[in-house]
Amino acid sequence: MAQDLTGTPTLPSLGEMQHWTWVLGRAQQMMLEQGFGPPAATALPAIPGLTDPATLARAQSFWSDSLTLWQRFLDPATAPPAEKSSDQARDKRFKDPAWENPVFDWIRQSYFLISDHMLRGIDALDGVDAKQKERMRFAARGFLEAMSPSNFPATNPVVLEKTLETGGENLLKGLQNMLADIAKGQLTHTDPNAFEVGRNLAMTPGKVVHRTPLYELIQYTPTTETVLAVPLVIFPPWINRFYILDLTPEKSFIRWVVEQGVTVFMVSWKSADASLAHVQWDDYVAAQIEAVDVVRAALDVPAVHTIGYCVAGTTLAATLAVLSAKGEAEKVKSATFLTAQVDFAQAGELLNFIDDEQLAAMASLTPDGFLDGRYMALTFNMLRGRDLIWNYVTNNYLLGQDYVPFDLLHWNGDTTNLPAKWHLSYLTDLYRDNLLATPGALSVGGTSIDLTKVATPAYIQAGKEDHIAPPESVWQMMRHFAGPLKFVLAGSGHIAGVINPPAQQKYQYWLNPEPVDTLAEFVAGAHETKGSWWPDWMDWLRARDATTVPVDAPRRPGKGMLAAIADAPGEYVKAR
Known part of the structure; x- marks a missing residue:
């Protein structure tokens, strides 16, 4: 799909549609020729993780989903409609209407597709114990959160719009924010001058x-x-x-x-x-x-x-x-x-974060007998990297937004x-x-x-x-x-x-006066009370x-x- 000089999406020409239809058909043919179709009667022995049926099925599913995504981008009228999971629908990174532009929607959907298949691939690994698999999932989630298109100016339409609107002032302000954080060795979450212990925090006499x-x-x-x-x-x-x-x-x-x-x-x-x-x-x-x-x-x-x-x-x-x-x-x-x-x-x-290698690395960070609290802050932020790291990279480094005063986040960074x-x-x-x-x-x-x-x-x-x-x-x-x-x-x-x-009057809590043995049993029989x-x-x-x-x-x-x-x-x- 092309765009005119105003940036408005335009329909592809008949020649363009015919060309991309041929590309999709040729891709499907290549996949079949390379063994992604029904197994041949004289197939070679399967190699686990490479040519076994489950791995081939996952690869075929990925490429099939990829081709469907391309078809939806090139000819949305004939392509099957996009299906968003509940997690995708709630993803605040892509809530802005600018992501509905066909080009950026394709970027967004491609990211979801890759993320979903990568995590499913880890879940499907055989011969890996549960603890190691969870570490792999944690590392993969961290990588995927870092590589989100919302984190890069060229693939974030909101940042592009802001850059054009301000003549790049947002990037200069964001660079200033980033350099300040590098100097202090810690990510800033809130206005550093908004709160002070004894002035408007910790004031109980x-x-x-x-x-x-x-x-x-x-x-x-x-x-x-x-x-x-x-x-x-x-x-x-x-x-x-x-x-x-x-x-x-x-x-x-x-x-x-x-x-x-x-x-x-x-x-x-x-x-x-x-x-x-x-x-x-x-x-x-x-x-x-x-x-x-x-x-x-x-x-x-x-x-x-x-x-x-x-x-x-x-x-x-x-x-x-x-x-x-x-x-x-x-x-x-x-x-x-x-x-x-x-x-x-x-x-x-x-x-x-707890294994012999990481514990040894942590010991090397404490030559004076104490651990700098910024290392612990980074560890806790990584547990919620999307909200506590990359959200602020986008808002404060790319968009150049002002820090919002928030007492809890001030404490979190103290x-x-x-x-x-x-x-x-x-x-x-x-x-x-x-x-x-x-x-x-x-x-x-x-x-x-x-x-x-x-x-x-x-x-x-x-x-x-x-x-x-x-x-x-x-x-x-x-x-x-x-x-x-x-x-x-x-x-x-x-x-x-x-x-x-x-x-x-926020949130709620649950109580269960009956004696139970597990948390699941507690929840099943609990009654909810609104508020604190x-x-x-x-x-x-x-x-x-x-x-x-x-x-x-x-x-x-x-x-x-x-x-x-x-x-x-x-x-x-x-x-x-």
């Missing part, structure tokens, strides 16, 4: 009341006249800043919990430098136990509620096992696990460094060898860890679309702990599934102990035995 070389302990100012007698200690993941739980005030989990009448303490981990090169997992478990004891002593209470988010939830499980082994389980009244894992057999796509010794052993012992799931296979400070001995009441939250801690993996907690246990499946993923304020799971959790927490006390001096930061060291959000969260 409080004081740092305890500090060690590894963490700061923040106590938040109460807003009610009475509070639950049992305080809450929150352990956030140290692979990110704690303020994911204290974003803008309308999204802050911490602010909401304080407003429910709970005395809240937050651990703020220090971003690693050379001074923390010696730190290992035992130190994080010891820090959690210390924080629990500090709060118990400061408020003169026998026990605390706890929350562990992601990797800190994994460590909280080990902490509970250590306390149980020492006869001190009563120090923790309850434990809430947010998208945390203890059994890593089904840990999802992160397992694609990386923290990790102690190298701990990080490597964590990946090896937990992700690769799955030792935490085996009673007695790991120990902390000389105390053997057995999760089956943990009888602390637990609220276990998973995200339905979580790609970092898949719900199937989080569910395994239900098998390892002694209970009593409550499982909730929240809508969305690893972050949005957790940070879902009730006022926003936070109120359900709050009801569960009160059910553990509804006793309230007046807000006296120890409940006010800096007024009791713990002196105020600094205003919240503290110093460690600001260290770069």
Whole structure:
């Protein structure tokens, strides 16, 4: 199909149609001559993966689909209509009407065709174990996402239109954005000047009341006249800043919990430098136990509620096992696990990064005893490369668009460094060898860890679309702990599934009060509730102990035995 000088598609001439009809017919004839038709009676022995019937059938299907695509491009009136899968129909990369132009629609459909056949070819491989096949699929998806026609100016009609409209200014601005990212060694997702910790993020009032070389302990100012007698200690993941739980005030989990009448303490981990090169997992478990004891002593209470988010939830499980082994389980009244894992057999796509070769390469990146947080940020971005990498390549490098302010993406790019010794052993012992799931296979400070001995009441939250801690993996907690246990499946993923304020009326969650053995059985019998799971959790927490006390001096930061060291959000969260 040709175009006139205005770019409007024009129908091919009769001579052109006759020529391309001959080309299609000749291609089909060549395929038959080379063995893509019915097998000959005297065919040579099949070579697996090359000339076996299944491989030939896939090759014939690919070429047949390719020829159909050409026919649709050249003579759409006589070609069979295009069929889009649901995934293709939802693909935001090609939503713009400019992709409906016949030339660019052909480019788009060709990309879908190649992608589909490449992934189906991997699925059809024989003699490849499931783990290796999944790694191949992951690598293929990454390659296909990188090679999308939406990522290149010449094959993206939206970029071409923008370039003509602005006289190329979009490409110059995009180049400026790209060079800035190269200079800082990290992809920018949002306006870097739109947010600042302490100015419009992490604004819940409080004081740092305890500090060690590894963490700061923040106590938040109460807003009610009475509070639950049992305080809450929150352990956030140290692979990110704690303020994911204290974003803008309308999204802050911490602010909401304080407003429910709970005395809240937050651990703020220090971003690693050379001074923390010696730190290992035992130190994080010891820090959690210390924080629990500090709060118990400061408020003169026998026990605390706890929350562990992601990797800190994994460590909280080990902490509970250590306390149980020492006869001190009563120090923790309850434990809430947010998208945390203890059994890593089904840990999802992160397992694609865990093998001996990649672990050795990672060790070479830490000559000063700590891993630069930008490497971890890149790893997590690669898990959602289409949304967190290539979407921004197109919008900010090719189209030269302004960055949109987004608090969650600001947090996502606010990386923290990790102690190298701990990080490597964590990946090896937990992700690769799955030792935490085996009673007695790991120990902390000389105390053997057995999760089956943990009888602390637990609220276990998973995200339905979580790609970092898949719900199937989080569910395994239900098998390892002694209970009593409550499982909730929240809508969305690893972050949005957790940070879902009730006022926003977004997403949903599922509960199933019946005892079941598998996640599939849980889902089959679950009932859905619209909105946030936070109120359900709050009801569960009160059910553990509804006793309230007046807000006296120890409940006010800096007024009791713990002196105020600094205003919240503290110093460690600001260290770069």
